[in-house]
Amino acid sequence: MGISVGIDLGTTYSAVATFDKATGTVKILKNDIGEDCTPSVVCIEDGEVTIGQAAKDLQAAGNVNTAAFYKSMMGEPNFSCYIDGQSFSAENLSAAFLRGLKQAVEEANGVTIDSAVITVPAYFNEAQRQATLRAGEAAGMRVLKLINEPTSAIIAYGLTGQGEKNVMVYDLGGGTFDVTIAHIRGANVDVLATNGNHQLGGKDWDAVIVEEVASRFYDQFGVNVRDYEDVMNELAVKCEKTKKVLTNVPVTQISVQCEGFYGKYDISREFFEERTQTQLAETTLLIQKCFDEISRQSGKSFGWTSLDEVVLVGGSTRMPQISKMITEAFGRPPIIIGNKVDTIVASGAAMQASICNEGSITLSAASGFVRNTNTAPGAPAPTLTICGDAIKDVTSHSLGMLAFLEEKSLDLINSIIIPKNSAIGEAQGRWYKSHADKICVHVLQGESDNPYDCTFLYSFTITGLKAGQENRVQVFFLYNPSGMVEVSAQDEMGRDLPVKKEQGAGLALSAGRSLDQIIAEVRREKEEAMRRPPLDVTFVVDTSGSMEGRPLDEAKKSIQEFLAQLDQTDAKISILKFSDSCDWKCYQTEISKRPFIQKAIQSLEVDGGTTATPLGDFAKKQGFHKIDGKILVVLTDGEWEHQGFEIMSAQSLKKKGVIIYAVGIGDADFDFLSKIASNGGAKKIDLSSLADTFRAIASSIATQS
Ligand SMILES: Nc1ncnc2c1ncn2[C@@H]1O[C@H](COP(=O)(O)OP(=O)(O)OP(=O)(O)O)[C@@H](O)[C@H]1O
Ligand SMILES: [Mg+2]
Incomplete structure (x- = not known):
C-alpha cells in the first residue's frame, strides 16, 4: 500500500515528508x-525530463532547455515557456517536476506515494490553486488537500498544547512572500489574517546582483550580457550563490564571461542591503496590512x-x-527554526496529510515538534494531539459577484460575499428571487469594487427552477478546505438544485467568456428590461348584489395574492369596481405603495345590479394615451346587462394591444367571458380556486414581461 506525503512545492526548492503513525x-x-x-x-531534452540538482547543474552550464521559477507563473494564462521545441505552461512544468520528484523519492526510500498534501503560498488565488491541484494529479498523486505554507509551518512549529499566544x-x-498572523490556543490554530506577494522572493534579491554585474560588465566591455540567454542562466545561478555567501561574509567576488571578455567584481553586503531596501519595505508593508486588517476586524488596535x-x-x-528588521520593529529577535527552516513546511504538510486520512495525529516527544513545557520530574514524555478541526485557516482573497450598483443603474460592481480573512470551509448563503427557469451568478475574486480590478473566475448557472413562478433560491458560496471556490444552490424546501460551472477567462484564456463579454451581456439584458414599460394592471371587479359575502371576500384576498406573486417593483395597479355604476378605487398606483392599494381593496363594497359598462369606461378613461400592453383582469359572477356593447369595447381594446383575462365564478356566462378575453384568457372556476387562479395569472404575466 502506498503512503501519503506532504510536499512543499517551492519556487526554488521542494521537500517531501511523511508522518509515521507508529x-x-x-x-x-x-x-x-x-x-x-x-x-x-x-530540464526537458528530446522528451526526456531531468529534475532537481542535475537540472540545476545543466542550467548553470547554460543549457536553455531548463526551466525554473515557474511557480510564480502558475495559473497565468498568458505564460508559456518554450523548451525542447514545445511550449509548456507553468502547470505542465510543475507536473513534470512533481512526477520526477515523486519517482526520485520513491526509489530512494523504497516507498510508493499515492496521495499528498501540497503546500501553496497563502496568497495564491483560485487560478494558482487550481493549477497546483491539476499538476499534482497529472503527476500521478491523489491530492488530499492544498494547504497554505505559513499555516503548515505553524502546525509543525507553533503548537504547544497549552497557553495562548x-x-x-x-x-x-x-519566489513568494507570505505573512500570516495566527492566534494559538493549545493545539488550536485560528489564522487571523494573511497577506502576501507571489512575485516577491529570494529571486528578487538575486536580481539586484544580476543587474549590478550586467551593468558593470557593460560599462567595462560594452557588451550587454542580457542579450545572451545562456550567460544569463549561468549568471542567475551564480548570483544566487553570491547572495548566500553574503549572508555569512561582508564582501565577496563574482565573475562573468561573455563574448571572450572576462569580468570580476566585488559585491559587499552593505551595498546589497542598501539596494534591496525596496524589496524589504514591501514585506513590512504587507505586515502592516495584516495589522490593519486584524484591527478593523476585531475593533481593537493590533500591532x-x-x-x-x-x-x-x-x-x-x-x-x-x-532578522535585523524584525528585531528593530518587534523589540525582540525572531525565532529562527535553525536546521528545520527548509523542511518545516513539508513537515506540517505531512502532518496534515495524516490528519486528512486519520482525523487526528499524536506527535511523540521524539518528533522534535512537541513544545510542551510540562517537564516535571517523573512526568511522562510529552505528546501532542492535533485534530483536523483544530486548524482554522482563512481566505487570502475576497469572493464576490457581479452586481448592479443600484436597481436602476447599469454600473456593475464586485459585490463581496466572502470577505478576505474569513474562515475557509464556511459557506455563505444568499437568497435570490426569480421568475425565470434559471439564475446566473458571475463570481469574481479580489478586494476592489471595480470588477476590472478583480479576477473573473466562473459563471454558475442554477437550473431546475419553474418558469413563471416566483422561485426563491438560496445560493451558497464556499471556500473549501483547499481554499478553492465552490457554489451550490437549494430551493425553498432545502432541495439541491443543479449548478453548472463555466470557467471564466480569468482562469484560462482558451476557456470561457471574458469579463467584457459577460458585462456586455448582463448590461444588454438589463437595458432591455429597463426599456420595457412598467406593467399596468387593472382589476375590473363585479360588486353587484350576488357578490355579497364570501365571493367578495375571496375576490379581495385573491387580488392581494396576485400582487404578492407579481412582485415587480415598478408595476402600476388600478382597481375599477362596477355594479350599476363604475368607480375607480385606485388608478395607476405604484405597486410599492402597498397601503394605498390595500385601502382601495378594502373599500370594495357590494351595491345594486350590473347595468354599468366597465370595459367601455376603461376605454374612455385611457383617452388618447398609449394602451398597448395594458392588462385587464375581469372578475364577475353573473351576466351583464350590456353584454353586446361590452364585447365591442373589448374587441376594440384588444385590437389596440390590451390583454384581457376574464375570470367567472358562480353564475358567470363562459361564452361571454370568452368573447371579451384575449386568446385563452377566459376561465370559469369554483370560488375555492379563485386565489390559485389569480396567482397563476400573475406568474404568467411576470414571465411574459
Ligand atoms: N544562506 C542563505 N542566504 C540567503 N538566501 C538563502 C540562503 N539559503 C537559501 N536562500 C534563499 O532561499 C530561497 C529558497 O528558500 P525556500 O527553499 O524556502 O524557498 P522556496 O520554498 O523554494 O520558495 P517559495 O516558498 O517562495 O515558493 C532561495 O532564494 C535561496 O537563494
Ligand atoms: Mg517555500
Missing part, C-alpha cells in the same frame, strides 16, 4: 542524491506589541537584514 514522528524523505531539498528546476509567520522563500512570537520561515529569511 512512532509519532515526521520523516523527511530524501531524494535520490540523499538530500532533503530538491531544486525545483526542470499570537504568532506571526514571516515566510520569505525563493507589533500584540505579538508574542515572530517565526521566520523560508530560505531567504537567512539573510541578516530580515
Whole structure:
C-alpha cells in the first residue's frame, strides 16, 4: 500500500515528508542524491525530463532547455515557456517536476506515494490553486488537500498544547512572500489574517546582483550580457550563490564571461542591503496590512506589541537584514527554526496529510515538534494531539459577484460575499428571487469594487427552477478546505438544485467568456428590461348584489395574492369596481405603495345590479394615451346587462394591444367571458380556486414581461 506525503512545492526548492503513525514522528524523505531539498528546476531534452540538482547543474552550464521559477507563473494564462521545441505552461512544468520528484523519492526510500498534501503560498488565488491541484494529479498523486505554507509551518512549529499566544509567520522563500498572523490556543490554530506577494522572493534579491554585474560588465566591455540567454542562466545561478555567501561574509567576488571578455567584481553586503531596501519595505508593508486588517476586524488596535512570537520561515529569511528588521520593529529577535527552516513546511504538510486520512495525529516527544513545557520530574514524555478541526485557516482573497450598483443603474460592481480573512470551509448563503427557469451568478475574486480590478473566475448557472413562478433560491458560496471556490444552490424546501460551472477567462484564456463579454451581456439584458414599460394592471371587479359575502371576500384576498406573486417593483395597479355604476378605487398606483392599494381593496363594497359598462369606461378613461400592453383582469359572477356593447369595447381594446383575462365564478356566462378575453384568457372556476387562479395569472404575466 502506498503512503501519503506532504510536499512543499517551492519556487526554488521542494521537500517531501511523511508522518509515521507508529512512532509519532515526521520523516523527511530524501531524494535520490540523499538530500532533503530538491531544486525545483526542470530540464526537458528530446522528451526526456531531468529534475532537481542535475537540472540545476545543466542550467548553470547554460543549457536553455531548463526551466525554473515557474511557480510564480502558475495559473497565468498568458505564460508559456518554450523548451525542447514545445511550449509548456507553468502547470505542465510543475507536473513534470512533481512526477520526477515523486519517482526520485520513491526509489530512494523504497516507498510508493499515492496521495499528498501540497503546500501553496497563502496568497495564491483560485487560478494558482487550481493549477497546483491539476499538476499534482497529472503527476500521478491523489491530492488530499492544498494547504497554505505559513499555516503548515505553524502546525509543525507553533503548537504547544497549552497557553495562548499570537504568532506571526514571516515566510520569505525563493519566489513568494507570505505573512500570516495566527492566534494559538493549545493545539488550536485560528489564522487571523494573511497577506502576501507571489512575485516577491529570494529571486528578487538575486536580481539586484544580476543587474549590478550586467551593468558593470557593460560599462567595462560594452557588451550587454542580457542579450545572451545562456550567460544569463549561468549568471542567475551564480548570483544566487553570491547572495548566500553574503549572508555569512561582508564582501565577496563574482565573475562573468561573455563574448571572450572576462569580468570580476566585488559585491559587499552593505551595498546589497542598501539596494534591496525596496524589496524589504514591501514585506513590512504587507505586515502592516495584516495589522490593519486584524484591527478593523476585531475593533481593537493590533500591532507589533500584540505579538508574542515572530517565526521566520523560508530560505531567504537567512539573510541578516530580515532578522535585523524584525528585531528593530518587534523589540525582540525572531525565532529562527535553525536546521528545520527548509523542511518545516513539508513537515506540517505531512502532518496534515495524516490528519486528512486519520482525523487526528499524536506527535511523540521524539518528533522534535512537541513544545510542551510540562517537564516535571517523573512526568511522562510529552505528546501532542492535533485534530483536523483544530486548524482554522482563512481566505487570502475576497469572493464576490457581479452586481448592479443600484436597481436602476447599469454600473456593475464586485459585490463581496466572502470577505478576505474569513474562515475557509464556511459557506455563505444568499437568497435570490426569480421568475425565470434559471439564475446566473458571475463570481469574481479580489478586494476592489471595480470588477476590472478583480479576477473573473466562473459563471454558475442554477437550473431546475419553474418558469413563471416566483422561485426563491438560496445560493451558497464556499471556500473549501483547499481554499478553492465552490457554489451550490437549494430551493425553498432545502432541495439541491443543479449548478453548472463555466470557467471564466480569468482562469484560462482558451476557456470561457471574458469579463467584457459577460458585462456586455448582463448590461444588454438589463437595458432591455429597463426599456420595457412598467406593467399596468387593472382589476375590473363585479360588486353587484350576488357578490355579497364570501365571493367578495375571496375576490379581495385573491387580488392581494396576485400582487404578492407579481412582485415587480415598478408595476402600476388600478382597481375599477362596477355594479350599476363604475368607480375607480385606485388608478395607476405604484405597486410599492402597498397601503394605498390595500385601502382601495378594502373599500370594495357590494351595491345594486350590473347595468354599468366597465370595459367601455376603461376605454374612455385611457383617452388618447398609449394602451398597448395594458392588462385587464375581469372578475364577475353573473351576466351583464350590456353584454353586446361590452364585447365591442373589448374587441376594440384588444385590437389596440390590451390583454384581457376574464375570470367567472358562480353564475358567470363562459361564452361571454370568452368573447371579451384575449386568446385563452377566459376561465370559469369554483370560488375555492379563485386565489390559485389569480396567482397563476400573475406568474404568467411576470414571465411574459
Ligand atoms: N544562506 C542563505 N542566504 C540567503 N538566501 C538563502 C540562503 N539559503 C537559501 N536562500 C534563499 O532561499 C530561497 C529558497 O528558500 P525556500 O527553499 O524556502 O524557498 P522556496 O520554498 O523554494 O520558495 P517559495 O516558498 O517562495 O515558493 C532561495 O532564494 C535561496 O537563494
Ligand atoms: Mg517555500
